[in-house]
Amino acid sequence: MSSLRVVEICAGAGGQALGLELAGFEHALAVELDPMASETLRKNRPEWDVRTGDVADLAVWDPKKFRGVDLLAGGVPCPPFSIAGKQLGANDERDLFAWAVELCGVIQPRALMLENVRGLSAPRFSAYRQHVLDRLNELGYVADWRLLQASDYGVPQLRPRFVLVALSKDDAPYFTWPEATPVGRTVGEELVDLMAANGWKHAEHWATRANKIAPTIVGGSKKHGGADLGPTRAKRAWRELGVDGLGVADAAPPAGTPKDFDPKLTVEMVARLQGWDEKTWEFAGRKTAKYRQVGNAFPPPVARAIGRQIVAALNHEGEPRVQTEAVAHDEVYRVLRAAAVPLTIAQIYEAVGGSLSREEIELRLKHLMRDFNMQRIESTSDDPRYKLGDFRAFIGQDDHVRHEYLAQMRSKVS
Template identity: 90%
Template sequence: MSSLRVVEICAGAGGQALGLELAGFEHALAVELDPMAAETLKLNRPKWDVRVGDVADPEVWDPEQFRDVDLLAGGVPCPPFSIAGKQLGANDERDLFAWAVELCGIMRPRALMLENVRGLSAPRFSAYRQHVLDRLNELGYVADWRLLHASDYGVAQLRPRFVLVALREDDAPYFTWPEASPLGRTVGEELVDLMAANGWKHASHWAGRANKIAPTIVGGSKKHGGADLGPTRAKRAWRDMGVDGLGVADAAPSADTPEDHDPKLTVEMVARLQGWDEKKWHFAGRKTSKYRQIGNAFPPPVARAIGRQIVAALNHEGEPRVHTETVAHDEVYRVLRAAADPLTIAEIFERIDGSLTLEEIELRLKHLMRDFNMQPIDSESGEPTYKLGDFRAFIGQDDHVRHEYLAQMRSKVS
């Protein structure tokens, strides 16, 4: 095991934290906004330095004090990129992804690891991703994105997550993404003992019905209702496995529960499906709070798998790989970023060698105008021209709208 140090932002209830600990990292600091999730961290790791509050508030912690830490990690808010939301990206007051990237310029960690929802991998955010890669390159890091499924790393749940890993140039050649190692166990196999905990004699029959991988567990937010297992489509998938997704149970089925009963999952069952050992990691708060903490977490086995690869890279284990050019996520963004003068769509098309159609370029420009300050400029020829403006995301600006939003919505932000 290594003695490498990690600072974790937006730490939640400790899914990523536990995984990184198992990979060999020691926590120098964990920062979390939600008091109950922070209480969970303190409950399980009382010796850790856990700060409670807005991670971007200098009153909560000073990034300068953790300069040259080995790893900066976090699961920054997902709503800006979630397919279930409006996908406002840089215009969403909750977006902290760009701000976390800027921390690399202050803290100079040897490595960065940030995870988010699958939505961030969509074409809508190609320019956002390209900006992140280019900014990290300016700061001296080699970065890459990868969409990983929890079911490939020992979790009986699909749960796709989009992960960014960046390392300093001398460490990057030693990093490789973890190879898939599926658990091969279904929801029924994982939970049959917990379903039978109160003597339900039909638990084995139920386990046969639940012979599938779970859909993605959704923790939800403080804005919307109590705990349940996700949107309508997910509830149908749970129903097909013999699980009632309309809420979370207080206990496993009783001994006299009939065979055709569709039980609800308990908090302990959900924790196990997220990759926790529910007997070794305890959650603070009442049932709904516990469920949200668990459902919003990064599964520990996935964090451990990535963390081990980062440890290997920082220790320069194995043979270094020859670095190849990172795949471009948005050619239109790169062309406009390099251009000194505004360009027409035809000029953009010419500079990207026709790799996109004119219609595709127009769509990319619409996406760009959502995340960057740029508007069409009339030219002498009458064709609109485009010039890339400033990134709209929060990166620490004192006058950013995020400050007002957080002051008004603090109790509902999760």
């Protein structure tokens, strides 16, 4: 049994949980909103303490009781940052990223690991990212972001994920990001045995058509219809691999299926493309519920690769690295945050050393206004002045709009 313990929030069906377990962590707690995903966790790990409900509800769990745990981890909701959505960020009622960061001040784990969609790495969220890094520094952590491709860590699928890792200042010098280990297997090679399971004699021929890695698998949400493999562009990519993306099959093609048939994937096939061993991890619910759990998961091999590096850091393995200053994601945010008085664009330009054009500064101010309570002070004799206000994200406020949203939309939140 590992001596390193993890609390996992927004645990889903266990993709990250399984990867962290394989890396050497023991689960002290797993919290998940969706009852079906919670049932999946209990089916596969009955010894785990799994809580079902709103992760920010003290009636579900009390973070103070887990103070000093080695790792706080989670896959917090992605719609606030998704390129396919409105990218509302801190204004999205579902956003839990900032709240998870604040948990570090309560639980005081040695390490934090949060993953989300690629959209969080976009320029739109540069100030959001900077706020997270600065806040973690205030709490005593050294943090870094990295965009990782699942296909670089043993998963036959693109699936880019933006990952935040933060460690205490004593442990951080021993952390390095995992080196890429490309999969080298195509969709066809990975799934040919499952396609042939019901006697389809042309499965090998199909596998030669499916000779690339998969596009990103999309799990979808409860707001939308049944299971399928994503938007129109994704379906075209699947069609090029000889896969029908308009739904998910109940079973592999039967023996008499024609040679040039484009089969649909089963839940088991999708699970394998996500990096699960479908024979050893059982998903609760009916087909659509299972597919959503699989499609929304963090691939276990990616979680394992990052988890192993965190384990190595917590055990102080190898030689410590010289710590360098973290990359600045948004200098405009940092200048306004440090300013004692409101600043004009010209003053901001001077403060950032001319590294950004006026147009770039104006764009970043627009982004800041979406995630922070910004004051724009007009003047008859000068340009407008800007003052940075509070972060709009949910960090546990009793009067935040998130509570009303969750009460009204509970059955549709996923």
